[in-house]
Structures are given as C-alpha cells and as structure tokens.
Amino acid sequence: xxxxxxxxxxxxxxxxxxxxxxxxxxxxxxxxxxxxxxxxxxxxxxxxxxxxxxxxxxxxxxxxxxxxxxxxxxxxxxxxxxxxxxxxxxxxxxxxxxxxxxxxxxxxxxxxxxx
Amino acid sequence: xxxxxxxxxxxxxxxxxxxxxxxxxxxxxxxxxxxxxxxxxxxxxxxxxxxxxxxxxxxxxxxxxxxxxxxxxxxxxxxxxxxxxxxxxxxxxxxxxxxxxxxxxxxxxxxxxx
Numbered sequence: 465x466x467x468x469x470x471x472x473x474x475x476x477x478x479x480x481x482x483x484x485x486x487x488x489x490x491x492x493x494x495x496x497x498x499x500x501x502x503x504x505x506x507x508x509x510x511x512x513x514x515x516x517x518x519x520x521x522x523x524x525x526x527x528x529x530x531x532x533x534x535x536x537x538x539x540x541x542x543x544x545x546x547x548x549x550x551x552x553x554x555x556x557x558x559x560x561x562x563x564x565x566x567x568x569x570x571x572x573x574x575x576x577x578x579x
Numbered sequence: 580x581x582x583x584x585x586x587x588x589x590x591x592x593x594x595x596x597x598x599x600x601x602x603x604x605x606x607x608x609x610x611x612x613x614x615x616x617x618x619x620x621x622x623x624x625x626x627x628x629x630x631x632x633x634x635x636x637x638x639x640x641x642x643x644x645x646x647x648x649x650x651x652x653x654x655x656x657x658x659x660x661x662x663x664x665x666x667x668x669x670x671x672x673x674x675x676x677x678x679x680x681x682x683x684x685x686x687x688x689x690x691x692x693x
Contacts, residue, residue, distance in 0.1 A: 473627050497680065499681070499682075501684075507667070507668060507686070508684065508686050508687065509671075510684075511681060511682075511683060511684075511685075511686035514681050555621065555622065559680050566612070566624055566627060566637070567612075567622075567682055568626075568682075569621045569622040570621060571619070571620070571621040572621055
C-alpha cells in the first residue's frame with residue numbers, strides 16, 4: 465500500500481524564521497516520484513517540485529530547499545527566512561505504480577507566517 | 580500559454596439535481612483527473628482518464644461519472660447531488676511522457692448542495 469503522512473497539521477512561525485515541513489511516505493515500489501504542492505489562501509494548487517526515487521540529491525530553489533532521504537522514507541521541505549506570502553497549505557504527494565500510477569496526497573500542513 | 584480551466588468556479592444546487600462540472604485543458608495531456616478536497620481528508624481521487632474513451636474509478640467515485648470524448652475535456656457529472664457532495668472540486672492533467680506524470684491543477688470549483 466502507498467501512503468503519505470504529513471504529521472504536522474498546522475505550523476505557525478514569525479516572519480524570517482526557518483521552518484521545515486515533514487513528509488514521510490510508504491511504498492514498495494522501487495521507482496516512484498515525490499511532489500510538493502502549495503495551496504495559498506486563494507485556493508489554487510501550485511506545483512513546486514518533483515523528485516524521482518533514483519535522485520537523492522537535495523534541491524534548493526531560492527529560499528526553498530528539499531531534503532530527500534530514502535533511508536528514512538522522507539521528503540522534507542524547508543523554507544528559509546519565511547515570509548508572510550509563504551502562508552499556505554502545503555501538500556506532499558507520492559506517485560508510484562509505474563508511469564500511469566496516481567498521486568497519493570498527504571493531508572497537508574497549514575503554514576501561517578506572522579509578521 | 581497552455582492552461583487548465585474549470586467552470587463554473589462556484590455552483591449552488593439542490594439535492595437530487597444533476598450537476599456537471601467542466602474541465603478543459605490545452606496542454607494536450609493524455610491524462611486527466613478529478614479530485615475533491617474536504618477538510619480533514621486532503622485531496623481524494625474521484626475519477627481519472629488516461630485517454631479518449633478511457634475512464635477509471637478512483638477512491639471516492641460513488642455518485643459521480645465522467646466521460647472522455649476528446650483529449651481536452653473531462654466533464655464530471657453528479658447524477659443526483661447530495662449534501663455530502665458539497666466540496667471543492669479540482670481537475671488536473673498530466674502527460675504520460677517523459678515528465679512522468681507531474682499533475683497540473685485547475686483553479687477549482689466550489690460546489691454547495693442544499
């Protein structure tokens with residue numbers, strides 16, 4: 465069975481703090497893909513990043529960074545120097561089961577960044 | 580620019596009525612999906628399609644149907660709307676090619692069933 469767990473339901477930080485959003489996944493497949501999506505208060509779902517299971521290199525994009533560790537089945541997301549505009553619900557998702565497998569979403573983490 | 584659109588963006592209907600939510604994408608993606616989003620449940624897959632004339636049931640398909648007559652559109656029909664179907668509905672599409680299935684989402688439709 466495939467599963468994504470985002471144990472943090474809500475996180476509140478003050479602007480400029482660093483914050484890490486946790487994501488733990490379960491799959492028996494050796495080939496799979498992991499995703500992060502952002503859902504700001506306006507409601508749309510915005511794709512942030514995709515990683516495949518063969519690439520454990522960490523990724524950095526501006527203030528965003530992602531740490532993928534197969535040994536712990538985790539794909540954590542860190543925002544450095546958070547800003548109010550980072551306030552959103554963040555979803556981690558897993559795609560396994562071959563090229564036509566479907567996305568399994570975690571339940572999301574609501575991040576509130578206060579000024 | 581390619582995009583994925585949903586209409587209507589907001590809909591109020593009555594219990595028992597048939598409702599159709601439209602989804603149109605210009606990415607030329609083979610794969611299209613419908614999800615519903617509810618508090619405490621995250622996003623749950625309703626139906627999906629891997630191409631024209633192909634449709635498949637997802638996790639929460641009861642009371643919903645889809646049909647795929649062309650590449651661009653996957654309308655979602657609620658046969659007889661129920662209050663439990665009050666939700667936000669998202670359509671998504673993805674390529675089956677080398678991008679390996681990154682799904683891009685439409686803006687969502689808020690449905691209220693009274």
